Amino acid sequence: MVVANPGGYISAMSGANSRSTPTSANQEDHVSMATWAARKLLDIADNTAGIVAIELLAACQGCDFHAxxxxxxxxxxxxxxxxxxxxHLDDDRYLATDIAAAANLVRSGAVVGAAGIALPEPW
Known part of the structure; x- marks a missing residue:
């Protein structure tokens, strides 16, 4: 430690620290958080696809009105x-099915494919 009374900010940064073995006067983890971070990333990616789907539906609806x-x-x-x-959304309706369909288009790459834009490989 570099201070007499450490505050524990390191452990506050990660919710996964409850599943690890602390070291350094109970302030640091020596166990890798990669597995937990990867599992969390799956949820984040799924939520992001849903958010992009909602934005995509709103954009399409707006473009429809400008025809x-x-x-x-x-x-x-x-x-x-x-x-x-x-x-097109003419009247109010249950949107979960629409959002799920649009999210599937996002996840499958159909949206990028339809745009016809070449994106760089992520690695």
């Missing part, structure tokens, strides 16, 4: 792909 004006060719292809799965 006959059109956006760029890549975005119009994305809108057509989304509308092939999720119809």
């Amino acid at each position: 006959p004006l059109a956006s760029s060719a890549p975005l119009e292809r994305v809108r057509a792909r989304v509308r092939a799965e999720v119809p």
Whole structure:
């Protein structure tokens, strides 16, 4: 330790520390958090797909209201792909099914594929 009374900020940074063995006067973990972080990342990725799906549906709905004006060719292809799965919202309805369908398009890569834009490989 570098102070007489350590505060424990290191352990406050990770919720996974309850599953590890503390060291250094009960202030640090020597157990890798990689496994727990990877499991948490799966939830984060799933939630992110849902958020992107909601944004995508809102964008498509907004573009629909501006017809006959059109956006760029890549975005119009994305809108057509989304509308092939999720119809325009004319009246209030239960949206969980629409959001799930749009999230599946996001997860599968269909949205990026419809845009026709080459993205760099992540690694």
